[in-house]
Amino acid sequence: MTRPYHHGDLRAALLAAAEEIVNRDGVAGLTLRGVARDVGASHAAPKNHFDDLTGLVSELAAVGFNRFADAMQNAAARHADPQDRLNAIGRAYVEFALAEPGLFQLMFRGERLDKTRPALHGAMLRAFGTLTGSVAATHDDDPDAARSTRATRAHAARAWSMVHGFAVLLLDDRLNPLLDADAPRADALALLDDMLTMG
Numbered sequence: 787m788t789r790p791y792h793h794g795d796l797r798a799a800l801l802a803a804a805e806e807i808v809n810r811d812g813v814a815g816l817t818l819r820g821v822a823r824d825v826g827a828s829h830a831a832p833k834n835h836f837d838d839l840t841g842l843v844s845e846l847a848a849v850g851f852n853r854f855a856d857a858m859q860n861a862a863a864r865h866a867d868p869q870d871r872l873n874a875i876g877r878a879y880v881e882f883a884l885a886e887p888g889l890f891q892l893m894f895r896g897e898r899l900d901k902t903r904p905a906l907h908g909a910m911l912r913a914f915g916t917l918t919g920s921v922a923a924t925h926d927d928d929p930d931a932a933r934s935t936r937a938t939r940a941h942a943a944r945a946w947s948m949v950h951g952f953a954v955l956l957l958d959d960r961l962n963p964l965l966d967a968d969a970p971r972a973d974a975l976a977l978l979d980d981m982l983t984m985g
Contacts, residue, residue: 851909
């Protein structure tokens with residue numbers, strides 16, 4: 787699909803087209819030529835902005851991680867209690883994966899990511915800091931956590947593994963045997979809520 791763009795907005799148009807391709811065809815369907823074609827630009831246009839496919843994928847992942855961090859922070863902001871904030875972040879994590887499965891998979895499964903690119907590095911740190919900061923806040927009164935960053939890291943790894951594993955299993959249809967076949971998505975989120983509040 788050819789999409790018009792205005793002078794000065796070509797970079798944003800290329801990223802939007804790349805995201806559309808990823809959502810439609812998966813990461814494997816993303817090419818520089820395809821992105822250029824979709825915006826009606828020359829084949830050289832993506833290289834001028836991103837150098838190569840790795841650059842394009844990495845910059846798109848940065849967009850995704852910033853959007854992901856926004857979703858988690860917005861969810862957390864609606865709660866005062868640290869545990870409620872953490873649970874809201876966990877739910878937002880999975881909701882993001884469901885809403886943007888192609889982008890989510892690119893962000894976490896993209897072998898072509900260049901994590902040294904400043905935009906991607908900063909966006910990943912922001913998203914990771916949102917999760918780990920909220921985990922640490924739930925253990926402020928834990929003397930072990932106060933004495934050791936290892937305990938805080940263990941709590942963060944447990945929380946992250948749970949929501950990420952749940953999201954991946956859900957996207958891969960591996961949770962279907964546990965879900966209500968008439969409303970699998972709603973049932974999955976209800977199951978996640980139960981898991982988050984199990985303590």
